[in-house]
Amino acid sequence: MNERWILFKRNVTDFWRTFRRNKLGLIGAVLVLSAVLVAVFAPAFSPYKPTDVIRDENGRGLTFAPPSVHGPLGTDDAGRDVWTQLVYGARISIMVGFLAGFIAMFIGSLFGITAGYYGGSVDTLLMRITDILLVIPDLPLMLVLVATMRQMDLHISPLIVLVIVIGLLYWTSTARLIRSQVLTIKERQFVARARAIGAGHAHIIRKHILPQIMPLIVANTVLILSTAILVESGLAFLGLGDPTQPSWGTMLNFAFDRSAITNGAWWFYLPPGFAIVWVTLGCVLLGNVLEEMLNPRLTEHHLEGEQHMVSLPDAQSLSGSGSEAVS
Amino acid sequence: MTQHDLLEVRDLYKYFPIHQSILDMLRRKPPNYVKAVDGVSFSLARGEVLAIVGESGCGKTTIARTLIGLEEQTDGEILFQGECVGAQERRLRAGLAPLESAGTVGTREHLALPRIALKRLRQQAQMIFQDPYESLNPRSTIFEIVAEPLVVHGLSRSRGERAARVKKALEDAGLRPAEDFSMRYPHELSGGQRQRVVIAGAMVLQPELLIADEPVSMLDVSIRAEILNLLNDLRRQSGVSIVFITHDLGTVGFFADRLAVMYLGRIVESGPVKEVVANPSHPYTKALLSVVPVPNPRLRRERVILQGETPNAADVPNGCRFHPRCPVVMEKCKETDPEYKTVGDGHQAACWLI
Numbered sequence: 001m002n003e004r005w006i007l008f009k010r011n012v013t014d015f016w017r018t019f020r021r022n023k024l025g026l027i028g029a030v031l032v033l034s035a036v037l038v039a040v041f042a043p044a045f046s047p048y049k050p051t052d053v054i055r056d057e058n059g060r061g062l063t064f065a066p067p068s069v070h071g072p073l074g075t076d077d078a079g080r081d082v083w084t085q086l087v088y089g090a091r092i093s094i095m096v097g098f099l100a101g102f103i104a105m106f107i108g109s110l111f112g113i114t115a116g117y118y119g120g121s122v123d124t125l126l127m128r129i130t131d132i133l134l135v136i137p138d139l140p141l142m143l144v145l146v147a148t149m150r151q152m153d154l155h156i157s158p159l160i161v162l163v164i165v166i167g168l169l170y171w172t173s174t175a176r177l178i179r180s181q182v183l184t185i186k187e188r189q190f191v192a193r194a195r196a197i198g199a200g201h202a203h204i205i206r207k208h209i210l211p212q213i214m215p216l217i218v219a220n221t222v223l224i225l226s227t228a229i230l231v232e233s234g235l236a237f238l239g240l241g242d243p244t245q246p247s248w249g250t251m252l253n254f255a256f257d258r259s260a261i262t263n264g265a266w267w268f269y270l271p272p273g274f275a276i277v278w279v280t281l282g283c284v285l286l287g288n289v290l291e292e293m294l295n296p297r298l299t300e301h302h303l304e305g306e307q308h309m310v311s312l313p314d315a316q317s318l319s320g321s322g323s324e325a326v327s
Numbered sequence: 328m329t330q331h332d333l334l335e336v337r338d339l340y341k342y343f344p345i346h347q348s349i350l351d352m353l354r355r356k357p358p359n360y361v362k363a364v365d366g367v368s369f370s371l372a373r374g375e376v377l378a379i380v381g382e383s384g385c386g387k388t389t390i391a392r393t394l395i396g397l398e399e400q401t402d403g404e405i406l407f408q409g410e411c412v413g414a415q416e417r418r419l420r421a422g423l424a425p426l427e428s429a430g431t432v433g434t435r436e437h438l439a440l441p442r443i444a445l446k447r448l449r450q451q452a453q454m455i456f457q458d459p460y461e462s463l464n465p466r467s468t469i470f471e472i473v474a475e476p477l478v479v480h481g482l483s484r485s486r487g488e489r490a491a492r493v494k495k496a497l498e499d500a501g502l503r504p505a506e507d508f509s510m511r512y513p514h515e516l517s518g519g520q521r522q523r524v525v526i527a528g529a530m531v532l533q534p535e536l537l538i539a540d541e542p543v544s545m546l547d548v549s550i551r552a553e554i555l556n557l558l559n560d561l562r563r564q565s566g567v568s569i570v571f572i573t574h575d576l577g578t579v580g581f582f583a584d585r586l587a588v589m590y591l592g593r594i595v596e597s598g599p600v601k602e603v604v605a606n607p608s609h610p611y612t613k614a615l616l617s618v619v620p621v622p623n624p625r626l627r628r629e630r631v632i633l634q635g636e637t638p639n640a641a642d643v644p645n646g647c648r649f650h651p652r653c654p655v656v657m658e659k660c661k662e663t664d665p666e667y668k669t670v671g672d673g674h675q676a677a678c679w680l681i
């Protein structure tokens with residue numbers, strides 16, 4: 001175990017050394033981490049509850065108070081503190097986004113690995129399902145799904161409905177990406193060696209396929225998270241969120257419903273929009289950089305490209321450009 | 328049970344179907360095959376080393392992969408310690424009816440023979456792959472790689488015992504001290520060291536049979552001899568039998584007992600190494616031997632440089648498959664395939680000149 005720990009530490013250090021040099025990745029990480037911290041420690045960032053109504057000296061609700069009058073971001077139409085709502089909304093947006101993202105990642109990886117590894121008719125079947133999901137327009141499908149699930153009286157929170165619907169729809173790109181990666185990995189000689197020493201499918205997938213695609217899964221998950229948060233905001237903006245637990249999308253929905261724009265209350269609708277951009281941009285930056293760093297196609301090239309004794313000149317120039325892309 | 332050879336291969340065929348276009352299918356063109364292995368028979372006694380020599384693409388790797396069950400043979404029998412390896416691909420065989428009607432396929436007795444479980448086969452027979460840069464998982468440590476066969480077969484379950492066996496295998500393979508290597512990753516090792524790791528992983532189960540597919544062809548010339556010496560030592564210490572695949576006749580004499588020369592999916596000459604080298608009967612063997620560097624210049628033979636294109640396993644010539652390139656080709660060769668004839672003690676060749 002001690003040796004494993006040393007190895008683990010070495011891997012993490014190696015990773016950090018490369019990651020640290022990448023400005024965009026660092027920015028992305030800071031954006032994402034700050035939002036997650038705010039979400040987790042929301043009460044520490046505001047003295048109020050999101051439902052508290054701020055009142056003036058006369059005890060009247062302070063409606064549409066601009067930031068100059070109250071707090072950092074003013075109040076909404078019912079006199080509630082916008083900053084507080086933003087901070088607590090982070091919890092909902094990030095939680096729904098992350099849960100949905102993880103479901104999508106899990107289904108996508110499962111489909112991708114199964115299709116790529118087993119091939120044949122399993123592959124065809126799974127990929128047909130993926131294709132069908134890919135060609136159906138997302139938004140109408142989600143609206144229909146959310147609406148029907150609500151109709152069904154399942155007694156589950158609207159947020160869970162969102163998690164399930166988003167999670168069940170956004171795994172297709174992950175599945176395709178992972179499948180194509182698995183297709184190349186399973187043809188590699190170390191997999192043949194594993195088979196030749198008698199390893200079964202479970203062992204090969206666990207010890208040889210997963211470790212190669214894990215980095216890709218991690219990078220892809222971060223990207224999926226941004227999509228999930230964005231989609232959640234969109235659906236919540238259309239009024240499919242939970243009004244008792246407002247996410248950033250729900251806040252936008254409220255703002256538009258209660259004519260924040262005609263009232264010129266920019267502090268009501270700009271901050272949630274900005275927060276959504278903050279987190280999704282962070283995820284995209286971080287995810288792209290991780291993908292670039294960890295994608296086996298890009299990283300292993302320079303380690304193994306030159307060893308092939310018979311390589312065509314253009315194959316060599318290809319591997320050359322591959323390693324340039326990494327550095 | 329009768330005394331079996333460790334390995335016996337009879338009339339082994341491995342055809343890969345070539346993908347057909349829909350148009351070809353509509354025209355009812357007969358399916359075409361890459362005849363990677365086209366009727367190969369040989370046997371291997373316990374403790375023996377058989378070298379299979381042939382140029383690139385003649386089907387050596389395909390034989391190796393079929394022996395270990397990574398490919399299913401199209402037809403033919405592989406008997407490992409008297410038990411069958413693999414079944415035949417029935418579907419493909421249905422398309423290969425002419426083979427059977429031509430009577431090339433031997434008895435069907437193997438249908439009655441017990442089939443060896445793949446798991447047991449892969450415990451007793453181990454394969455060394457051609458490319459040491461590709462055959463090690465880049466994300467496993469050397470320890471994990473060498474211990475993997477033990478893990479897969481559920482052997483030496485206690486941590487200490489496993490560590491001891493891995494250590495011994497690594498040191499036997501010349502990676503000393505083992506502690507310096509076990510926690511490293513493959514990319515930190517040189518090609519020669521990697522191939523030693525592969526060998527350690529193959530020997531950790533103390534197999535009966537080692538199938539070495541061009542174990543040194545991807546290595547620097549300077550370290551090839553080391554690896555060959557290592558294999559030779561291991562064979563002497565453990566008595567493991569080896570099927571040693573190579574395209575370089577120069578490395579064969581040094582430790583193989585018997586030699587099989589392959590051309591385009593078939594063995595054209597086989598026999599004890601000394602006998603075949605001293606008295607080659609097939610024109611192809613002669614050509615191969617003539618370009619092997621000989622230490623004594625006075626013994627140098629006249630070089631035979633083969634003319635013609637390298638052969639294509641998808642389009643095997645009629646008659647003797649070597650005839651388009653044979654320097655002494657006759658009319659007869661273009662029509663009929665020569666049978667094996669015995670040239671000397673255990674020495675056979677297939678050529679009309681004999």
Ligand SMILES: Nc1ncnc2c1ncn2[C@@H]1O[C@H](COP(=O)(O)OP(=O)(O)OP(=O)(O)O)[C@@H](O)[C@H]1O
Nearest residue numbers: 343361363382383384385386387388389390574640
């Ligand atoms: N999976 C496959 N599908 C189709 N054709 C194949 C397959 N594997 C091998 N072949 C073909 O079978 C023939 C024999 O290949 P094989 O790899 O056995 O040759 P080899 O003697 O090992 O050559 P080398 O010295 O280059 O390793 C080749 O023509 C090859 O293209």
Ligand code: SF4
Nearest residue numbers: 647650653660678679
């Ligand atoms: S049979 Fe004919 S073509 Fe074939 S090797 Fe002998 S002489 Fe050459």
Ligand SMILES: [Mg+2]
Nearest residue numbers: 387388457540
């Ligand atoms: Mg080969």
